[in-house]
Amino acid sequence: MIQPAADSPTPPMKISHVPDARGRFGAFGGTYVPETLVAALQQLSELYMKIQEDKAFWDRLNELNRSFVGRPTPLYLAKGLTRRARRMAEGKEAGAAIWLKREDLAHTGAHKINNTLGQALMAKKMGKRRIIAETGAGQHGVASATAAAQLGLECDVYMGSEDIRRQRLNVIRMKMLGARVIAVDSGSRTLKDATNEAMRDWMGSVEHTHYIIGSVVGPHPFPMIVRDFQSVIGRETKAQALRHFGRMPESIVACVGGGSNAAGMFYPFVDEQGVELVGVEAGGRSSQSGQHAAPLSHGRPGVLHGSLSYVLQDENGQTADVHSCSAGLDYPGVGPEHSYWKDAGRVVYTACTDDEALEAFLWCARDEGIIPALESSHAVAEAVRRAAAMPRDANLIVNLSGRGDKDVEEAARLLGDRVDAHQSR
Ligand SMILES: *Cc1c(COP(=O)(O)O)cnc(C)c1O
Numbered sequence: 001m002i003q004p005a006a007d008s009p010t011p012p013m014k015i016s017h018v019p020d021a022r023g024r025f026g027a028f029g030g031t032y033v034p035e036t037l038v039a040a041l042q043q044l045s046e047l048y049m050k051i052q053e054d055k056a057f058w059d060r061l062n063e064l065n066r067s068f069v070g071r072p073t074p075l076y077l078a079k080g081l082t083r084r085a086r087r088m089a090e091g092k093e094a095g096a097a098i099w100l101k102r103e104d105l106a107h108t109g110a111h112k113i114n115n116t117l118g119q120a121l122m123a124k125k126m127g128k129r130r131i132i133a134e135t136g137a138g139q140h141g142v143a144s145a146t147a148a149a150q151l152g153l154e155c156d157v158y159m160g161s162e163d164i165r166r167q168r169l170n171v172i173r174m175k176m177l178g179a180r181v182i183a184v185d186s187g188s189r190t191l192k193d194a195t196n197e198a199m200r201d202w203m204g205s206v207e208h209t210h211y212i213i214g215s216v217v218g219p220h221p222f223p224m225i226v227r228d229f230q231s232v233i234g235r236e237t238k239a240q241a242l243r244h245f246g247r248m249p250e251s252i253v254a255c256v257g258g259g260s261n262a263a264g265m266f267y268p269f270v271d272e273q274g275v276e277l278v279g280v281e282a283g284g285r286s287s288q289s290g291q292h293a294a295p296l297s298h299g300r301p302g303v304l305h306g307s308l309s310y311v312l313q314d315e316n317g318q319t320a321d322v323h324s325c326s327a328g329l330d331y332p333g334v335g336p337e338h339s340y341w342k343d344a345g346r347v348v349y350t351a352c353t354d355d356e357a358l359e360a361f362l363w364c365a366r367d368e369g370i371i372p373a374l375e376s377s378h379a380v381a382e383a384v385r386r387a388a389a390m391p392r393d394a395n396l397i398v399n400l401s402g403r404g405d406k407d408v409e410e411a412a413r414l415l416g417d418r419v420d421a422h423q424s425r
Contacts, residue, residue: 023220028336080367110402118229123210136191138170140214145179215258216335219306230264282324283351326374373402
């Protein structure tokens with residue numbers, strides 16, 4: 001429950017009241033782009049303001065979410081993971097109930113579709129016939145290709161060649177859906193480089209092309225638009241929490257790559273002061289530079305891909321190399337609103353290592369019969385750890401951002417003998 005500050009003369013500005021007209025989330029965000037893109041971003045901002053009042057637009061999106069995506073996704077009581085947390089609490093009468101918000105059940109297997117459908121509908125409103133996207137794990141590429149197929153748009157997807165190797169099946173999926181996959185061989189050949197190439201394309205194609213950015217990153221108004229389309233997760237969760245246990249949860253945990261599944265889950269809760277919000281970054285192999293992808297934990301403010309936010313960088317401001325076992329978290333930047341929430345003390349950010357995530361991947365598979373995405377496994381690892389230290393009558397919700405089918409080959413390679421149940425028990 002929120003306690004209104006009874007004696008404060010003017011109500012404090014709500015933490016949800018961002019960004020401002022310049023696209024600022026406190027000190028973060030903004031529009032650091034070449035001149036060629038300013039007009040396109042302005043057009044996007046204006047259209048977005050206009051569709052706020054456009055009932056037909058939201059009716060169409062809600063209908064697609066229902067009949068095509070399968071929303072609302074369930075809020076599911078994870079009895080096996082709850083038992084595991086209670087065992088870890090070692091008889092101390094602790095161990096919160098763990099609930100999973102099942103974004104793994106959304107069409108295409110992750111939350112990404114919530115954003116791509118919304119933006120593809122906006123592209124049509126602007127009269128653009130082609131969409132482009134960048135992709136890391138391939139999930140955003142598949143979700144973009146899916147939205148394009150559904151709405152009859154042309155689709156080109158930029159993807160680092162290292163990610164193409166790691167996520168072969170998603171590459172095939174995109175092609176089957178009618179998209180062209182463009183391999184990016186620059187830099188570390190991962191998400192950051194694919195994003196650079198997509199932005200370059202857009203500079204020369206804005207007249208007929210809309211760039212669907214895959215997370216709450218990039219120049220204004222993208223972080224706001226993606227957050228709003230993803231907020232369907234948090235709005236549903238709020239209603240479901242009231243239905244299932246009659247109050248707000250004590251804690252919500254989500255993994256943070258660019259930060260879209262976390263922002264979509266957290267945003268409807270940021271003004272609910274009793275709800276602890278926890279973002280989990282990729283701790284990788286260690287906290288040494290180049291061995292992780294945790295800008296909120298180890299980065300400094302800087303400009304990457306059009307906005308100011310925490311970024312992993314060297315002394316000269318060059319973007320650092322990153323590592324994570326999960327392609328979707330392998331990004332040196334993070335959405336500006338997360339930087340704002342971090343500095344405002346509203347969201348706690350922590351990190352889980354590759355090994356912790358891989359262990360939690362098996363917990364979720366064996367305790368629940370749900371193979372989670374490696375990205376989501378980071379949130380599961382942190383959730384079990386936290387639940388074990390919380391009272392038994394508390395409720396903790398994990399955003400299970402995606403399913404793990406795309407990861408089974410990579411996880412098996414990393415787990416080795418541990419995949420075999422008889423070896424690990
Ligand atoms: C892309 C992806 C992520 C990371 O992206 P965010 O923008 O941080 O949500 C997390 N989980 C899954 C399943 C993904 O596909």
